[in-house]
Each structure stands twice: as structure tokens, then as C-alpha cells.
Amino acid sequence: MRAAKFMAFRLSPELAPYLFLSPFVLLFLVFGVFPLLFSLYLAFQTWEPTSGLAAMQFVGWDNFAFALQDEWFWKSLKNTAWLALASGVPQHLVAIPLACFIHSSFGSLRNGVVGAYFMPYITSTVAIAILFSSLFSTDYGLINVVLSGLSQIPLLGGLMPQHPVDWLNDPDTIKPAIALIVFWRYVGFNVVLYLAALQTIPKDIYEAATMDGASRWQQFWFITLPSLKPMIFFGVTLSVIGGLQLFEEAFILTGGRGGSDQAGMTTAIYLYRMAFDFNDFGAASAMSWLLFIVVALLTWLTNRLFSTKESHS
Amino acid sequence: MKLLNRQTEQLSSWAAYLLVGTGALLMLAPFYFMFVFATHSRTEIFSLPPPLFIGDDFLANLEILTSRMPFWRNLGWSLYVAIASTALTLLFCSMGGYAFAMFQFRFKNMLFALVMATMLLPSFMNMIPTFMIMDMLGWIDQPRALYIPGAASAFGIFLMRQSVAATIPKDLIEAARMDGCGEFSIYLRIVLPLLRPALGTLGLITFIASWNNFIGPLIVMRTPEMYTLPLALRSLQSPVNTEWGALMTGSAIATLPLVVLFVLSSRQLISGLTTGAVK
Numbered sequence: 326m327r328a329a330k331f332m333a334f335r336l337s338p339e340l341a342p343y344l345f346l347s348p349f350v351l352l353f354l355v356f357g358v359f360p361l362l363f364s365l366y367l368a369f370q371t372w373e374p375t376s377g378l379a380a381m382q383f384v385g386w387d388n389f390a391f392a393l394q395d396e397w398f399w400k401s402l403k404n405t406a407w408l409a410l411a412s413g414v415p416q417h418l419v420a421i422p423l424a425c426f427i428h429s430s431f432g433s434l435r436n437g438v439v440g441a442y443f444m445p446y447i448t449s450t451v452a453i454a455i456l457f458s459s460l461f462s463t464d465y466g467l468i469n470v471v472l473s474g475l476s477q478i479p480l481l482g483g484l485m486p487q488h489p490v491d492w493l494n495d496p497d498t499i500k501p502a503i504a505l506i507v508f509w510r511y512v513g514f515n516v517v518l519y520l521a522a523l524q525t526i527p528k529d530i531y532e533a534a535t536m537d538g539a540s541r542w543q544q545f546w547f548i549t550l551p552s553l554k555p556m557i558f559f560g561v562t563l564s565v566i567g568g569l570q571l572f573e574e575a576f577i578l579t580g581g582r583g584g585s586d587q588a589g590m591t592t593a594i595y596l597y598r599m600a601f602d603f604n605d606f607g608a609a610s611a612m613s614w615l616l617f618i619v620v621a622l623l624t625w626l627t628n629r630l631f632s633t634k635e636s637h638s
Numbered sequence: 639m640k641l642l643n644r645q646t647e648q649l650s651s652w653a654a655y656l657l658v659g660t661g662a663l664l665m666l667a668p669f670y671f672m673f674v675f676a677t678h679s680r681t682e683i684f685s686l687p688p689p690l691f692i693g694d695d696f697l698a699n700l701e702i703l704t705s706r707m708p709f710w711r712n713l714g715w716s717l718y719v720a721i722a723s724t725a726l727t728l729l730f731c732s733m734g735g736y737a738f739a740m741f742q743f744r745f746k747n748m749l750f751a752l753v754m755a756t757m758l759l760p761s762f763m764n765m766i767p768t769f770m771i772m773d774m775l776g777w778i779d780q781p782r783a784l785y786i787p788g789a790a791s792a793f794g795i796f797l798m799r800q801s802v803a804a805t806i807p808k809d810l811i812e813a814a815r816m817d818g819c820g821e822f823s824i825y826l827r828i829v830l831p832l833l834r835p836a837l838g839t840l841g842l843i844t845f846i847a848s849w850n851n852f853i854g855p856l857i858v859m860r861t862p863e864m865y866t867l868p869l870a871l872r873s874l875q876s877p878v879n880t881e882w883g884a885l886m887t888g889s890a891i892a893t894l895p896l897v898v899l900f901v902l903s904s905r906q907l908i909s910g911l912t913t914g915a916v917k
Contacts, residue, residue: 342741349734352790360767452889
């Protein structure tokens, strides 16, 4: 009797998946899907945050028009594109040959080497950005100390700056400084991606190529690179999406304001400031959708670029 | 001629070793200097030559740090949020991933596609609406504003669904059902134990992501007593008279647990963090 009662409370296999999924789905709808719809709604509204949500007013496309005429918005887009390219392209140019070399030549040391390159990826961006802002200090920051040391060396010295560089306050140098940190942080991640792709290339292709007298360079160019193409596409897409979202590194290095002459202000920083410093949540939401369109467009473009190349080969 | 060729090849491979090794050291150098600077005063850090080895100002730096901000409290919040976030994520994502992998139900594929689509969504999209939702819920300055939304992790669902599909045979579940095992105890006694390695990976990744999270607390935490560590460290930064020594000590303390976790589990972490990419 008691057993029968217990059975009645038992979860049926038809109902079980709904019950298992419900906590996740509830949170997903409230904190994953609803914010997106809400942000779309906000992009068409204006109001004084102090007078409460009831004071919202529909303004049509005004917020978008405002964003598109805003000088700082365009500047932030240019900065973001510059940073995404200057940090993203070298990541792949370095990671591909590095992964190939580690793949072919490192035996027992392999995990240690990969770990060293990967470690920056898991550490706190804030702690790292704080450290780098001390390394980039004008007076006796480690980077300037090393550069002035190098400038004493004949020949090479001519290429080095003759005066200490004011990395973080000069509009011309803040972007390279940010790009360096981003490069340092993500290059190891890409090495791991390429290593995984390299493992899927069958070894006998290389053996056959060696028999046919192909040089190592030819093997790299005609076997390795074409085989890596899908991963290159994937890695570049991730770098584009990631680079266009850049926030933390630039935020810390510029003290949260975007730097002198807004030279280090990415679009993500600008829309944060638009909302939380200038209290214009409507315009900030419109900007986030505009940036989203840029990200989507670029992802689609890289996709096309790589797939057309594929059909040629 | 052949000998010469072999010699140049050997030489170039040594040069490559040297380059890769130097690169690895350069990657690690910032960590080294973070820990070295953590033990030096501000004036020592910016002297010529700069300090290259561990100094003896660690405790002095710690004293400055704790006098400038509620450091231990901030550290405590970081730990609390990271643990709560990890526990909730593991529970909800393993349940959800199991449902996606083992059951048939209405809208399953549509729902899964929707979840995966949000994984590609840039994080800045949620910044402003999330703040307003938290404001409406009255969750500003509440740690739950950080760990509850995080538990709806699309990546977690993806990872869990993959591992259920890869490690748990459908027959096993069927057999347990035949033997009269209830649905919830199947999950508890069969699925969870078999998922342990994947749960470990997801747990590590969730903990680290929460520990490092900056944008989340930046938006919802308003009073310094409620700051998590990254936010607290950032607040110590100022245009003039930044206490660099103390700031480095705080950064080193925030970084140390991550370095330890990474050294202990680098292979698991690396493969976990790149699963979405590789599969």
C-alpha cells in the first residue's frame, strides 16, 4: 500500500525532461532572452531615469539617428576596428607557425610550453591590466626601461624611441599598448585551436610528400595551410567577435574614461558611459544594436571570404 | 652537400626552439613581475634598475591595501559568488543537458538552437537591460544578481549535453527504468556520477569566469563593501598617487588561486575551454 502510494508520486518519463529543464529555462528566459527584447524596446524610448520607468516615451528612430550623427560613436567604432585588427591579425600570424612547430618538434615538453602560452587566457583581465599599466608607466616603467636599454645598442638603437614614451596618455600610443595586452592574452588560445586542427591531419600525407621530394616549406604551404583553413576561419571569426566587444583591457588602461582624446575608447566602453555616465539608456541601447549589426555583418563577411577561397582550391 | 644541408636544418630547428622558448618566457614574465612587484614598495617598483627579485614589503603593502578598502570582505564576496555560481551552474546545466541529450519532447530542437544562438551573442548586448532588470528586481548590491543569471549558461548546457551523449549509454538508462528506478534517482545515482569529469571541467571554468568577472559587478555593485575583488582593485587606481605596491599585492592575491588551479589542471582546463571550438 505504502509502495503503491510512493509509485504514484514517481516522475513519469514524459514529464521528466520538462522538470529537469525548468530551472535552466526559467533563468534563460528571464536573464538571457528577455534582456534582448527589452534592449530592443529601450532603443526606441527616451526618459529621465530619475523619474521612473513609467516616464518612458516612444521616440521612433531618434536614438539611432542620434548615434549615427554622434562624432564619439564613430570614433569609438574606428578605435574598436583598429584594435580588433591590430590585436587579432598578429595573433593568427604568430599562432599558426607556433602551433606547427610545437606540433612537429616538442615531445615531453609540449604540455609545459602550451601551458605557458595559454595561461594568460585564464587570468583576471583586471589584475593583468593593472600590472600592465604599471609596466607602461612613463618614468621607470619596465617597458620604457627596456626600450632605453635597447637604444644604447648600436644599429638596433636607432629604431628605439630616444625619450621615454608616455604610453597611456599619448593618443598615438594608447592603442598599441591595449593591442599588446589583447595579443598576449589570446595568442595561446589560438595556438591550442590550431594544435587541435593539426592533430586531425593524417601523418601519411606528409610521408608521401617527403617521398616525392617536397621541402618542409612546400609541405607547410600545400598541405598544412589548406588543411587548417576551416580552423583559421573559426579562429578569425572568434577574434573578430571578441575584438569588437573589447571592454575590460581598454577600460582599466584608460581609467574607465576612454583616454585622452578618446583614443582608447572602444564602442563597448562608450555605450557603457552613455548609459552610466551620461544617463542616456535609450541611445546606449541603440548603439549596442548598431554594434551588433557590425559584428553580425563582419562575421558573415569572413564566412564568405573563406568559403569563396575554398571553392577555388 | 647533404651534410651541410643537415647542419643548416639542425641550426634552424635550434633557432626555432630558442624562439619558442623565449616566447614562452615572455608570456610568463608579466606573472613573474606581478608577484615580484607585490613584495616591493611603490618607490622601489619605479626605481632604476627595477626590482627583479622578491623583496620584503609584502606585509607593508597588505597593510596599505586593507586600510584603503575592505579587502578581505571583497575577497570573501568573490569567493562566495564564485562558489554559489559554480554550484548552481553545475546543478541546472547537468539537469538541462541530460534532458536535451536523453529525452524527446516538444520544441526540443528549437529550444536548443535558441540557447546555442545566445552563445554567439556579444556580451555588451546585455549590459544595459541587465542593469535595469536588476534595478527592477531590487537586486542592486545583492550578490545573487551575479550568481543567479550566470547559472543559465549556454556553454554549460552545450558541454553537459555533449558529455551525456558521449559517456552515458541509452540502454543503461532504459535498464534502470525497467528495474523500477525513478527518473530523479536515475539522474542522481547514474547520470551525475558518470558525468563527474565533465562536471569538474565545467566547475573549474565557471569558478574562474566568476572569479574574474568584471563587467557584471561593475554594473550591479554600487557600494565598496559589496565589491568583488576585480572591482575593488580597480577602484584603487587613480590618476595620481596610485599605491602601486599595494595594488600589485592585491592583484597577485587575486591571480594566485588561478595560477594554482591552472598548474593543477591545465590539460582539463585547456581542453574544456576549447571544446566548443574543436568539436
